[in-house]
Amino acid sequence: MNKISLIIKKELFRVFSDRKLIFSLYILPVLIMFAIYGIMGKMIGSMEKDITEHTAIVTVVDATEELKSAIDFSGFSGNANINYIDSAAYETDKDTIVDNIKHGKADLCVIVPKNFDEQVEDYVNGGSTLPNLEVSFNDSENYSSQAYSMFTNSVLGTYKNLLLGKRYGDVRMLEAMSVTTVILTKDEQSNSQFMKMLLPYMVVLMLFAGVMSVGVDAIAGEKERGTLSSMLISPVKRSEIAIGKIVSMAILSSISAAVTTVSMLGAFIFMGSSGGFAAMSGGVSFSPLQIIELLLIMLSLVILYVGLIALIAVYSPNTKAASSIISPLYPLIIIMGMLTMFRTGKETPTIHYAVPVYGNALAISDICSNELSLLNFFISFACTLIIGIVITVLVTKAFNDEKLMFNA
Amino acid sequence: MxxxxxxxxxxxxxxxxxxxxxxxxxxxxxxxxxxxxxxxxxxxxxxxxxxxxxxxxxxxxxxxxxxxxxxxxxxxxxxxxxxxxxxxxICFLTNEIKLDEHFTVDYLFTFFGRLKNLDEKTIEARKKELFDTFNMNDFKDKKIEELSTGMKQKASIVVNLVNDPExxxxxxPTSGLDIVTARVVLDYLKKLRAExxxxxxxxxxxxxxxxxxxxxxxxxxxxxxxxxxxxxxxxxxxxxxxxxxxxxxxxxxxxxxxxxx
Structure with missing residues (x-):
C-alpha cells in the first residue's frame, strides 16, 4: 500500500507541478466553456435586446383613421417609424419599398385596400366578406420578422377585437368555453428537463475526455520514453505499479471531468443570466441520496474508462498507436450519451441499465428526474464496476508481460 | 554474485x-x-x-x-x-531506461530511495555521498530535461545507485559520455569493485x-x-x-x- 501511495503521489506531483499540463487539463477547458457558452449567451442576449429595441421602419398605404388609432392604441407606433402614404405614392415608390424590405433597409409594408372602410362596415353589420389587409415582410430578416410579429399580434389583435366587439357586442360571446390550467409538477421532478437531457451526456463524455487526456501518456507515453522501465526494475510488485498508475489516472481524470462539468454548468448559468436560458438552468436540486447515487455511478464509470484506456495504452507500443485505437471510442461514447436525450415516457427495461456507459447515462438521466429505482441504480453501478474491475485486473497482468512492457 | x-x-x-x-x-x-x-x-x-x-x-x-x-x-x-x-x-543502467524529464534529480533520488525501501536518513546520507562523487550538487534542483546528455547519464547513475546495490x-557504461564524465563513471565502477x-x-x-x-x-x-x-x-x-x-x-x-x- 505504501508503494502504491508513493507512485500515486509521484503521478499527481508530475501533473500538478507542470504549469503547462495544469493549464491544458484544468484551466483551458474552463476558459473554452466560458468563452464558447458565455460569448454565445451574451451574443444571443444582445441580439434579442437589439431586435426588441430596434425601431421598425414601416410603410402603411391608405391607412384608415380606425387603423391609425389601433396602431397608436396598441403601442406599436412607440417603437416604429411609420410612414403613412397614399396609394398613388405607393405606386410610384412600390419597387423601392419592396426592394428595401428585401434588403433589410425597411421592415414592413401594410397595404389597406381603398374600400377597406366599406369592408369593415359590411362586416360589422353582419356581412359575410372579411376585411382584408396585405402585409409584406422579409422572414429572413430578424428585424422584419419581429415587426411582422408585433404588428399582427398587437395592432391587428387589438383591431380585430374592436371589430368583433362592434359586430357581436361582447367578444366573450365568441368563446365556446373557458379553460383553467393547473400545472402539476411533483416536487421531486422539479429538476429541469434541460438537466435531464444534458447532464448524462456531459458526465459520460467529460469523464472519458478526462481519462483519455491523462491515461495515454501515463502508460504508453512512459513506455515510449523509457521512463516506465525505471520503475519496473525497482523492487516493487508490477501490480502495485499498475494500481498506482490507475488510481492516479482516476483521480486526475475525475478532477478534470469535475472542473469541465462545473465550468460548463457555470457557463450555462452565466449564459442564462444574460439571455433566455434562465429557465433552462434553473430549478436544479439534488437530495443527498441522489448525490451519492450520482457519485457512485460516476465512480464506476471512471473505473471502467481508466481500465479501458490503460488496457489500450499498455498494449500499444507508443502514444500514437494508443491514440489511434482510442479515437474511434470517442464517437461511440458520444452516441451512448446522446441516446438518453431522446427518451419518451415509455419505461426503459432494466436490462438496458446493465449496458456500460449507456446504462450509466440512463441512470444519471433518471437521477435528474427522480425516477431512478434502487434496482436500476444497482444494476447500472454493479455491471459497470464489475467490467471495470475485470479490465483493471487484465491491465495489472499485462504489466508482467515482457513482450508488452519491453517490446521483447 | x-x-x-x-x-x-x-x-x-x-x-x-x-x-x-x-x-x-x-x-x-x-x-x-x-x-x-x-x-x-x-x-x-x-x-x-x-x-x-x-x-x-x-x-x-x-x-x-x-x-x-x-x-x-x-x-x-x-x-x-x-x-x-x-x-x-541490483542496479541496472542502460540507455534504454530513462528518468522522467519533468522531475529534478533530487526528487527522483528521494522517490526511488523510498521505492527501494530506504529510510529518510539513509536516503540523505546516500544523496550526499553520490552527489559529491558525481559533482551533482549544482544540478540537483534542475529538471532532467534541463541537463546535458552527459549530466543526464550521471543523474541516471546516481539515482539508480541510491540503494547501494550489491x-x-x-x-x-560510457556510451554517449564525454571523456571527463566517462572517466568519472569508470573510476566509480572501480570504486564499487574495491567495495x-x-x-x-x-x-x-x-x-x-x-x-x-x-x-x-x-x-x-x-x-x-x-x-x-x-x-x-x-x-x-x-x-x-x-x-x-x-x-x-x-x-x-x-x-x-x-x-x-
Missing amino acids: IEINGLTKIYKLSAKKKKELKTNKDVKTAVSDLSLTAKPGEITGLLGPNGAGKTTTMRCVATLLSPTKGDIKVCGYDTVKDAQKVRDS VVIFDE GKTVIISTHIMPEAEKLCDKVAMIIGGRKVIEGTIPEVLEKTQTGDLEDAFFKLFMENKESEKEEE
Missing part, C-alpha cells in the same frame, strides 16, 4: 519484426545456452558486436526478461521466482574492457565463444590485445552468427 546457467532466450517474431529482420523464421534465438559467473569484487565484461545478445543477457539478469531455458541467480535469488528480491539488490549491471560489489558491464570498446575488466566473456551470435581473464583470453587466442582477440574470434564464428540470424 551472478550465476547464469545455460541461459537461452528465444523471441517470437511478429509479422512486423520478420519484415524488419528480413526473415521467414517465426523465432529468433537472441542468446543460446550461455553460462557465466560474475563474482563479487570483480568487473566482468560482456564483449560482442551489436545484436550479439549482450543486452538481452543483461535484461534477463535484471529480471526484465524471463529466460526461455536455463536460470539465473543473483545473490542466490532466482531472477524469475524471486524477481523482487533480485531487484532489491550487483551493478551496466550496459555500455566488493559484483559489477557486470557490456561494451564493444575493447581498450575500455582491457583497462577495466577483471574477466571478460565474448558473445557472438548469441553464444559465448570465450571466457576468462584478459591474459587467459590473449593466451587462448594467441593475440597481443583484446581487439585482435575479438576480431580473430569474430572471424572464426562469423558463420555461426549468420546462421543464428
Whole structure:
C-alpha cells in the first residue's frame, strides 16, 4: 500500500507541478466553456435586446383613421417609424419599398385596400366578406420578422377585437368555453428537463475526455520514453505499479471531468443570466441520496474508462498507436450519451441499465428526474464496476508481460 | 554474485519484426545456452558486436526478461521466482531506461530511495555521498530535461545507485559520455569493485574492457565463444590485445552468427 501511495503521489506531483499540463487539463477547458457558452449567451442576449429595441421602419398605404388609432392604441407606433402614404405614392415608390424590405433597409409594408372602410362596415353589420389587409415582410430578416410579429399580434389583435366587439357586442360571446390550467409538477421532478437531457451526456463524455487526456501518456507515453522501465526494475510488485498508475489516472481524470462539468454548468448559468436560458438552468436540486447515487455511478464509470484506456495504452507500443485505437471510442461514447436525450415516457427495461456507459447515462438521466429505482441504480453501478474491475485486473497482468512492457 | 546457467532466450517474431529482420523464421534465438559467473569484487565484461545478445543477457539478469531455458541467480535469488528480491539488490543502467524529464534529480533520488525501501536518513546520507562523487550538487534542483546528455547519464547513475546495490549491471557504461564524465563513471565502477560489489558491464570498446575488466566473456551470435581473464583470453587466442582477440574470434564464428540470424 505504501508503494502504491508513493507512485500515486509521484503521478499527481508530475501533473500538478507542470504549469503547462495544469493549464491544458484544468484551466483551458474552463476558459473554452466560458468563452464558447458565455460569448454565445451574451451574443444571443444582445441580439434579442437589439431586435426588441430596434425601431421598425414601416410603410402603411391608405391607412384608415380606425387603423391609425389601433396602431397608436396598441403601442406599436412607440417603437416604429411609420410612414403613412397614399396609394398613388405607393405606386410610384412600390419597387423601392419592396426592394428595401428585401434588403433589410425597411421592415414592413401594410397595404389597406381603398374600400377597406366599406369592408369593415359590411362586416360589422353582419356581412359575410372579411376585411382584408396585405402585409409584406422579409422572414429572413430578424428585424422584419419581429415587426411582422408585433404588428399582427398587437395592432391587428387589438383591431380585430374592436371589430368583433362592434359586430357581436361582447367578444366573450365568441368563446365556446373557458379553460383553467393547473400545472402539476411533483416536487421531486422539479429538476429541469434541460438537466435531464444534458447532464448524462456531459458526465459520460467529460469523464472519458478526462481519462483519455491523462491515461495515454501515463502508460504508453512512459513506455515510449523509457521512463516506465525505471520503475519496473525497482523492487516493487508490477501490480502495485499498475494500481498506482490507475488510481492516479482516476483521480486526475475525475478532477478534470469535475472542473469541465462545473465550468460548463457555470457557463450555462452565466449564459442564462444574460439571455433566455434562465429557465433552462434553473430549478436544479439534488437530495443527498441522489448525490451519492450520482457519485457512485460516476465512480464506476471512471473505473471502467481508466481500465479501458490503460488496457489500450499498455498494449500499444507508443502514444500514437494508443491514440489511434482510442479515437474511434470517442464517437461511440458520444452516441451512448446522446441516446438518453431522446427518451419518451415509455419505461426503459432494466436490462438496458446493465449496458456500460449507456446504462450509466440512463441512470444519471433518471437521477435528474427522480425516477431512478434502487434496482436500476444497482444494476447500472454493479455491471459497470464489475467490467471495470475485470479490465483493471487484465491491465495489472499485462504489466508482467515482457513482450508488452519491453517490446521483447 | 551472478550465476547464469545455460541461459537461452528465444523471441517470437511478429509479422512486423520478420519484415524488419528480413526473415521467414517465426523465432529468433537472441542468446543460446550461455553460462557465466560474475563474482563479487570483480568487473566482468560482456564483449560482442551489436545484436550479439549482450543486452538481452543483461535484461534477463535484471529480471526484465524471463529466460526461455536455463536460470539465473543473483545473490542466490532466482531472477524469475524471486524477481523482487533480485531487484532489491541490483542496479541496472542502460540507455534504454530513462528518468522522467519533468522531475529534478533530487526528487527522483528521494522517490526511488523510498521505492527501494530506504529510510529518510539513509536516503540523505546516500544523496550526499553520490552527489559529491558525481559533482551533482549544482544540478540537483534542475529538471532532467534541463541537463546535458552527459549530466543526464550521471543523474541516471546516481539515482539508480541510491540503494547501494550489491550487483551493478551496466550496459555500455560510457556510451554517449564525454571523456571527463566517462572517466568519472569508470573510476566509480572501480570504486564499487574495491567495495566488493559484483559489477557486470557490456561494451564493444575493447581498450575500455582491457583497462577495466577483471574477466571478460565474448558473445557472438548469441553464444559465448570465450571466457576468462584478459591474459587467459590473449593466451587462448594467441593475440597481443583484446581487439585482435575479438576480431580473430569474430572471424572464426562469423558463420555461426549468420546462421543464428
